[in-house]
Amino acid sequence: MEDRAVSCLIALRRVLSAADNNVRAVAKATGLSVQQMIVLQIIEDTTEITPMMIARRAGVAPATATALIEKLAQMDYVSRRRSESDRRKYWVSLTDAGKTALHSAPDPLHQKFSEEFALIPDYEQAMILAALERVANLVSTPGEAPGADQPHVLEMSKPIDAEKETV
Amino acid sequence: MEDRAVSCLIALRRVLSAADNNVRAVAKATGLSVQQMIVLQIIEDTTEITPMMIARRAGVAPATATALIEKLAQMDYVSRRRSESDRRKYWVSLTDAGKTALHSAPDPLHQKFSEEFALIPDYEQAMILAALERVANLVSTPGEAPGADQPHVLEMSKPIDAEKETV
DNA sequence: CCATATTGTTCGGAAACCAAAAGAAGAAGA
DNA sequence: TCTTCTTCTTTTGGTTTCCGAACAATATGG
Numbered sequence: 001m002e003d004r005a006v007s008c009l010i011a012l013r014r015v016l017s018a019a020d021n022n023v024r025a026v027a028k029a030t031g032l033s034v035q036q037m038i039v040l041q042i043i044e045d046t047t048e049i050t051p052m053m054i055a056r057r058a059g060v061a062p063a064t065a066t067a068l069i070e071k072l073a074q075m076d077y078v079s080r081r082r083s084e085s086d087r088r089k090y091w092v093s094l095t096d097a098g099k100t101a102l103h104s105a106p107d108p109l110h111q112k113f114s115e116e117f118a119l120i121p122d123y124e125q126a127m128i129l130a131a132l133e134r135v136a137n138l139v140s141t142p143g144e145a146p147g148a149d150q151p152h153v154l155e156m157s158k159p160i161d162a163e164k165e166t167v
Numbered sequence: 168m169e170d171r172a173v174s175c176l177i178a179l180r181r182v183l184s185a186a187d188n189n190v191r192a193v194a195k196a197t198g199l200s201v202q203q204m205i206v207l208q209i210i211e212d213t214t215e216i217t218p219m220m221i222a223r224r225a226g227v228a229p230a231t232a233t234a235l236i237e238k239l240a241q242m243d244y245v246s247r248r249r250s251e252s253d254r255r256k257y258w259v260s261l262t263d264a265g266k267t268a269l270h271s272a273p274d275p276l277h278q279k280f281s282e283e284f285a286l287i288p289d290y291e292q293a294m295i296l297a298a299l300e301r302v303a304n305l306v307s308t309p310g311e312a313p314g315a316d317q318p319h320v321l322e323m324s325k326p327i328d329a330e331k332e333t334v
Numbered sequence: 335c336c337a338t339a340t341t342g343t344t345c346g347g348a349a350a351c352c353a354a355a356a357g358a359a360g361a362a363g364a
Numbered sequence: 365t366c367t368t369c370t371t372c373t374t375t376t377g378g379t380t381t382c383c384g385a386a387c388a389a390t391a392t393g394g
Contacts, residue, residue: 004296005284009277011299012186018306019183021226035350052372059188061352066374068350088359088372109306110176116305117172124301125171131298132178134291138283139185139276202381219341228383233343235381255341255390 012135022109029105035060039068040094040102043078048091050083077101179302189276196272202227206235207261207269210245215258217250244268 027034035058042057043049049057055065069092072078077098082090094102117125194201202225209224210216216224222232236259239245244265249257261269284292 004292005281008284008296008299009280011296011303012182014303014307015179015299016183016186018303019179022306024226033349050372051374059191060350062373063353063375064351070374086360086372090373113176113179113302113305114172117175120301127294128298128301129171129175129178131295132175132182132302134287134295135280135299136178136181136185138280139189140181200381217341218343227381229342230344230384231382237343253341253391257342 008135019109022107026105026107030101032101035068036072037102039065039072040077040098043092043094044099044102048093050089050091052089054092072098075101175302186276189274193272193274197268199268202231203235203239204269206232206239207244207265210259210261211266211269215260217256217258219256221259239265242268 023034023037027037030037032040038058039054042054046053051065051069052062054069055062058065058068060068069078069080073080075097076095078092079095080090080092117128120128190201190204194204197204199207205225206221209221213220218232218236219229221236222229225232225235227235236245236247240247242264244262245259246262247257247259284295287295
């Protein structure tokens with residue numbers, strides 16, 4: 001009877017595999033690495049976020065996050081703004097170029113899904129949405145959920161430009 | 168209208184993110200790299216498969232597939248058997264150790280899902296399964312689907328042992 | 335037998351990643 | 365104020381992963 005759970009997991013793995021291939025394709029199309037894309041998406045989700053939080057969400061070591069952010073900053077896809085409440089950290093956010101880059105490449109999976117989803121009868125659409133949200137709530141751990149640790153609002157732009165000449 | 172498709176994709180991305188974090192955790196627990204785990208799973212799915220097919224399914228370059236297989240063979244997780252119908256290629260399959268390794272680590276997502284899924288009322292379980300399979304069919308491309316390109320049955324074991332002394 | 339294609343490998347370099355140590359800034363207590 | 369401890373980020377050094385390109389071996393079709 002927990003047979004059905006197994007079937008679910010199998011279906012899930014098919015979806016996962018397709019999605020994985022997809023991100024790679026999209027990444028290649030944008031000229032970004034997969035990890036860079038993930039980081040950009042994390043930043044977009046939160047609008048503003050610190051390196052440590054990026055590391056936690058992306059599941060990489062802090063050192064790796066530093067390198068990723070530095071790279072993205074060099075490409076001018078993200079901007080950094082020193083926090084004033086805690087001057088050790090800084091807030092990373094997407095530049096316009098970053099947003100553009102993130103959405104420039106067509107996403108085959110997104111498109112395919114949207115197209116075919118539109119053909120499905122209404123009641124079934126609703127069913128699928130409900131099921132997906134149910135599953136998302138089942139599996140998503142609070143640790144990586146969005147929402148916590150928002151930046152203070154009162155910090156004004158004080159750009160991190162000192163290290164502009166980093167090689 | 169197509170609002171619902173967007174909500175679906177958002178939910179899907181939550182699931183994806185959770186799953187991604189999960190594979191990393193499991194990989195770390197097994198001492199395998201993520202890519203190695205994926206390859207092992209591909210091999211298990213097909214029982215027997217050639218390097219090129221592995222490369223295509225895993226979405227990596229042939230050179231990478233070679234390296235991955237070589238590594239897994241060194242760990243004695245996979246065995247190779249030269250094809251007789253086409254002596255360029257060979258069939259890769261899982262050893263018992265490989266199967267064990269692949270399933271040794273507890274899978275937090277799998278567990279969590281199974282547990283919570285069991286608590287869901289019957290009709291909703293059925294609904295979720297149907298929805299997941301629907302989605303899987305929507306997104307999965309035939310190219311990476313299992314089933315095609317099976318090995319000929321008549322090839323007997325002629326191990327690739329020549330390179331046993333590879334450093 | 336000779337092109338051409340396919341399969342897999344080797345090689346060299348680029349990039350990703352991490353652990354550990356270091357640096358810089360906050361927090362807490364005397 | 366002056367420790368001392370903690371947190372956040374970076375640097376360093378070294379490992380691993382991955383790919384492109386050139387290559388060898390085999391197949392296939394004239």
